Amino acid sequence: MSRELGTLVIVVLKAQHLIDNHTFYKQDPYAKLALSGATKRTPVDPKGGQHPVWDVELRFPISKDPSKSNRTLTISVFSEEKKDDELLGEGDVDISETLKTGEFDGVSTLSLLMFAVGSTSR
Template identity: 60%
Template sequence: MSKPLEIGTLVVVVLKARHLHQPSFYKQNPYAQASLSGLTKRSKVDQKGGQHPVWDDELRFPVLADVGKDKANRILEVGCYKDEQRGEDILLGKGTVNIEETLKTGEFDDWVPLETSAGSRGELYLEMTFYANASPSPSVTRRPSKLTPSDRLSRPGSYYPQGQPSQPS
């Protein structure tokens, strides 16, 4: 059986997450993981990233030619995990992205909803760019983000409309 033809490279920038489930009182050390066509890669751990980690990690995946009706090589599976020093890491939430449109347009920037069997567990922001092998590409470079520079790598600020919680009188 011949090896499937590689048609290009999908560059996935795992930028940040928001509103992640926090199963314990202490600040968690989350990381993100992505899988495509059986290849799994992960980001670095954001030490004490809590519910709003920032990674800005680049993961590269080979994209294989569509082999028949098996669409598994067109689904990017993503997840966020709590890094555990002892024992197995804890799944905080997972989601999927169909990359068919990204292969046509060349890019994807958006929040991906994360879930578990218990329901919604936050969102993960991904920036994806597809580089086809067919066209001569001088070098693989990252393109500008759709997020503003001030929002791109920032954690959420205060959750209170006036900046401070109201104090009981």
């Protein structure tokens, strides 16, 4: 018997109004998403600056275990740097309601980025 409920498909569209500590060049941002111990990331948007666009589909297996760690999606946005990448912001999204209804094709907004959650192709 499978311990998976199904697959959550997340389309990471873009970020808006990110902080930017660079003076002479635009930053190269990427987003990292974590759910139930699995971590995935978007490609870097070269010179994406404060308004990067990714439009990338990421898939996460969903556990039947309804614990908070399996129902909280953590989204972080970084600027790729030569030494250590710089964290620009992060936030958590409770996906419990999405899993109850079976599908969500709207746009959920965090202060650091916007992404769409659903299972339809774009």
